[in-house]
Amino acid sequence: MKQAKTVTINILDKEYHLTCPEDKRLELQEAANYLNKVMREIRTSGKAIGVERIAVTAALNIAYELLEYKHKATETQQSLL
Template identity: 60%
Template sequence: MTQPFTVTVQILDKDYHISCPPAQRANLEQAARYLDGKMREIRLSGKVIGAERIAVLAALNISHDLLQRPASAEPAGEQVRELLAKIDSALLESPTESQQG
């Protein structure tokens, strides 16, 4: 079995170190870029302040999109859920950011 290693991804200009099997590195990086893009869209709207609130809204939007997919797309959805769980874990390990505004 391949040992996991740490991948550093950047989301909203903050680094997160996430343990990941080498074979999943590209998927993790792609998921992080996707999440970063969604969070930046929300931040640019100016309607939501604070990284934590932006992250929750992005997670809800992504979850909604996944639930709207046909059942035949389930394997890809499972991979995304696993990666989101890893990102959630990394967020829990990082210090809480104070809200702006």
């Protein structure tokens, strides 16, 4: 098992220190950057006010995107059969 290290990420100008396996550090940073981008877009749009509401809206948007990709992947797999 890979050794875990502390990684610092920034979301909406706030630092978070997370423990992460060393070999997953880049993926964590990429995910944090994507989350930060989505949250900034929501904050800028004015559709949600307050960090908690922005975070929940971002989480729902990202979960929706994930489900769309999963659905498309399933459709693609089925069309190949």
